[in-house]
Amino acid sequence: MTTRSTSPSPILEAIHETAQGLHEAGVISWRQFVRYEALCLPPIPTYTAEQIRSLRLRYRLSQTVFAAVLNTSVSSVRQWEIGDKRPGGASLKLLNLLERKGLEALI
Numbered sequence: 001m002t003t004r005s006t007s008p009s010p011i012l013e014a015i016h017e018t019a020q021g022l023h024e025a026g027v028i029s030w031r032q033f034v035r036y037e038a039l040c041l042p043p044i045p046t047y048t049a050e051q052i053r054s055l056r057l058r059y060r061l062s063q064t065v066f067a068a069v070l071n072t073s074v075s076s077v078r079q080w081e082i083g084d085k086r087p088g089g090a091s092l093k094l095l096n097l098l099e100r101k102g103l104e105a106l107i
Contacts, residue, residue, distance in 0.1 A: 016040045044096050049083035055095065056081075059103045069106050070094045 019036035022028045047055070056066045056077070063081070067074045072091050079085040087095055097105055 012040045044092050046092070047080075047087065047095055049081050052077075052087070052095065053081045055099055059098075061103075069098070069103070 015036055016039070019028065019033050023030065023033040056063070059066075061069065063077045064074050067077045070077070070087075070091050071094070072087075076085065076087070076091070080087055094106060
């Protein structure tokens with residue numbers, strides 16, 4: 001797993017604080033505030049084939065069950081684990097959630 005810094009930059013923190021103040025003052029809507037808030041989310045890390053396999057084995061899941069948990073195909077899981085492809089989008093976010101919060105968060 002590779003990731004950038006875990007804490008938001010001072011600039012992003014200032015943007016978040018300013019947006020929060022503007023929302024509380026009624027200057028911007030909740031929807032606009034959420035857009036600014038999304039800038040402060042930590043980046044989703046990438047996973048190597050070994051890390052994906054290790055994560056699956058940590059929870060003692062077969063490739064079939066792991067694919068069902070991540071709402072993807074068994075073929076995709078197999079390709080991730082041999083390094084032919086890399087997960088992206090929702091699958092990458094679900095892998096990150098599984099790693100951080102555990103299997104209970106996805107079931």
